[in-house]
Amino acid sequence: MTRALLAWSSGKDSAHALHVLRQRGDVEVVGLLTTFNSTHDRVAMHAVRRDLVREQADAVGLPLHEVEIPWPCPNGAYEAAMAEAMAQAKARGVQAVAFGDLFLEDVRRYREENLAPTGLRPLFPLWGRETRTFARELIDAGTRAWLTCVDPSALPPHFVGRAYDDALLAELPASADPCGENGEFHTFVWDSPEFRAPLRVRVGEVVTRDGFAFADVRPEAAA
Numbered sequence: 001m002t003r004a005l006l007a008w009s010s011g012k013d014s015a016h017a018l019h020v021l022r023q024r025g026d027v028e029v030v031g032l033l034t035t036f037n038s039t040h041d042r043v044a045m046h047a048v049r050r051d052l053v054r055e056q057a058d059a060v061g062l063p064l065h066e067v068e069i070p071w072p073c074p075n076g077a078y079e080a081a082m083a084e085a086m087a088q089a090k091a092r093g094v095q096a097v098a099f100g101d102l103f104l105e106d107v108r109r110y111r112e113e114n115l116a117p118t119g120l121r122p123l124f125p126l127w128g129r130e131t132r133t134f135a136r137e138l139i140d141a142g143t144r145a146w147l148t149c150v151d152p153s154a155l156p157p158h159f160v161g162r163a164y165d166d167a168l169l170a171e172l173p174a175s176a177d178p179c180g181e182n183g184e185f186h187t188f189v190w191d192s193p194e195f196r197a198p199l200r201v202r203v204g205e206v207v208t209r210d211g212f213a214f215a216d217v218r219p220e221a222a223a
Contacts, residue, residue: 001026001027001028002026002027002028002095002096002121002123003028003030003093003094003095003096004021004027004028004029004030004094004095004096004097004098004123005029005030005031005032005033005065005089005094005096005097005098006018006021006029006031006032006033006062006097006098006099007033007034007097007098007099007100008032008033008034008053008056008057008064009034009043009045009046009100009186010034010043010046010048010052010053010056010187010188010189011046011100011145011186011187011188011189012138012143012145012164012179012187012189012192013100013101013102013126013179014032014099014100015056015143015145015189015192015194016100016126016137016138016141016143016192017098017099017100017125017126018060018192018194019141019192019193019194020125020126021098021123021125022194024125027096027098027123027125029062029098030062030063030092030094031062031063031064031065031089031094032056032057032060032062032063032064032065033065033067033085033089033097034053034064034065034066034067035067035068035069035078035081035082036050036053036066036067036068036069037069037070037071038068038069038070038071039070039071040071044069045149045186046148046149046186046187046188047148047149047186047214047216048148048188048217049216049217049218050066051219052188052199052201052217052219055199056189056195056199059194059195059196059197059199060192060194060195060196061196065085065088065089067081067082067085068081069081079114082114083114083117083118086115086118086120087118089120090118090119090120094120095120095121096120096121096122096123097111097115097120097121097122097123098122098123098124098125099111099122099123099124100125100126101124101126101127101181102126102127102128102129102131102134102179102181103127103128103129103131103181104181104182108122108124108127131177131178131179131181132178134178134179135169135178135179136169138164138179139164139165139166139169141192141193142191142192142193143164143189143191143192143193144163144164144189144190144191144192144198145163145164145187145188145189145190146161146162146163146164146187146188146190146201146203146215146217147159147160147161147162147163147164147168147185147186147187147215148160148161148186148187148188148214148215148216148217149185149186149212149213149214149215150184150185150212150213151183151184151185151211151212152208152211152212152213153211154175154176154182154183154184155172155173155176155184155185156173157208157213159171159172159185160185160206160213160214160215161203161206161215164187188201188217190217200219200220201217201218201219201220202217202218202219202220203215203216203217203218204216204217204218
């Protein structure tokens with residue numbers, strides 16, 4: 001049984017990657033790995049609050065390994081932080097790191113090249129899925145998510161804060177990937193087949209910053 005960390009973005013693809021890996025039987029996911037913008041205390045790009053990611057980890061019954069990165073974050077700083085995280089993981093007996101990537105060859109190659117010196121094996125349990133079919137699979141499996149970030153150059157900004165559901169898929173322009181794999185949008189999962197219970201969250205303020213539209217997902221009880 002391969003002991004693996006799962007790169008956890010807080011979004012739908014990493015959540016479904018966990019579901020797939022737990023069904024396989026040859027991989028034991030022993031923890032989640034998330035990078036946080038230390039200035040804003042949120043997941044980079046997804047802009048999800050750290051406390052909510054901790055709630056996700058609790059919901060799936062796994063420890064969360066938090067990697068701090070600065071803002072702005074030069075590539076060298078990111079790679080140094082990840083190299084340290086990988087060294088710590090290997091010392092704990094981790095043998096592999098899983099990612100929720102679907103088809104971007106350059107992203108996969110980057111991950112493989114950076115893991116090669118660590119001795120940890122990269123896993124891509126969702127690789128090659130046709131994204132329109134996969135989007136339906138996610139929703140039908142019970143994955144529930146909000147769009148937390150939209151790139152207005154690829155998708156109208158009014159999609160931010162929307163639920164990732166059948167209605168959204170039907171309204172996406174033909175140029176947009178149904179899973180947002182080209183960076184059109186990012187998501188926050190509040191329920192999935194692996195969650196012990198749904199998270200109680202709501203969509204709060206919507207802002208435009210650094211050329212992107214962001215929706216602030218908040219705990220439901222927050223004012």
